Amino acid sequence: MVADIAIHRDDENNPHFHVMLTVRPFNKDGSWGNKATRKYILDNKGNHILDKNGKKKFKKVSSTDWNDREKFKSWRKLWEKKTNLYLSSNGFNEKITHLTNAARGLETLPTIHEG
Incomplete structure (x- = not known):
């Protein structure tokens, strides 16, 4: 995970910080991993179920729980x-x-x- 942190102390009555985090993990080689993968929805025979446009239906599966x-x-x-x-x-x-x-x-x- 990467965190970008900005600390603000310019107003003594309102010290605060901001943190931005990635939702994309790193792979072992240091490259960016996928935010999510697709899990295709299959019928009871193992065939892809198609949506109204003829595309394979799927569920988005996040690769982390960070979001x-x-x-x-x-x-x-x-x-x-x-x-x-x-x-x-x-x-x-x-x-x-x-x-x-x-x-x-x-x-x-x-x-x-x-x-």
């Missing part, structure tokens, strides 16, 4: 735990949460940061 909403939530939860551990061990009383504003019952909308 899965539950995986993202678990990563956010891990980030919360690790960050709060370091905040506490460095004398800060503030805590962060992995929860969205909506999940926290806040009606405040996230702001747009223009750089």
Whole structure:
């Protein structure tokens, strides 16, 4: 996986960061792997089922779970735990949460940061 991280400390009242991650894995030789593969849908005799345009029907199968909403939530939860551990061990009383504003019952909308 590749992560592109931008840390913004220009406003002391709003330190934050942005992370962009790939959903495409690497192959063992270092080349890019496939985001997904096709699993063709077959009938009970093993023949391809065709769609209305005569093309073979298939299901998209992701090669990783990195684009899965539950995986993202678990990563956010891990980030919360690790960050709060370091905040506490460095004398800060503030805590962060992995929860969205909506999940926290806040009606405040996230702001747009223009750089």
